Amino acid sequence: MSGSDLGMRRRRALWRASHRGTKEMDFLLGRFAAVSLDSMNAAELTLFERLIDTPDPEIEKAVLNSLSLGVRELDELIDRLRHFHGLDQPG
Template sequence: MGVQMTAGEDIAIRRKRLRYRAWHRGTKEMDLILGPFADANVEVFDGPTLDRLEALMNEEDPPLLKWVMRQEVPPAHIDSDFLELVIADHQARVEK
């Protein structure tokens, strides 16, 4: 049997994995959008909010970039409230 983890260790590992994924998307543009967002937020996100981030990160980069840049309206299955958090975070960084 593997080593049993506590819930605290499990969420810490999940946060670390999500931060890594956010910075290693495959396209530099999405790395620079999701990486800083994850760095700034994953430590305070609870499990359900991490689920929302993970669902968004499971989308392909080209459409995701178009949604963040407001070049296309995301499809109905996308969590638009959470996407708006990512967009607001990105716009705040661009405006600095």
């Protein structure tokens, strides 16, 4: 995959993460994407694309309530997202 293809996928993923339809998901996914996408390799980007294909209510439950999406790799990405937003801190 060429660098320009990866760049296009990153830009598309950033737009999709920032335009979810709810301000909460725009904020949670969009801010994470803006900071993280440039350092993601192709495999990590593919995983992020899988996450943003997931319906918002499922992502919201996973992020805010620490519920599993049923896929270990997606759960690990959710953990990174939670850590990024400081949601993994105790009480």
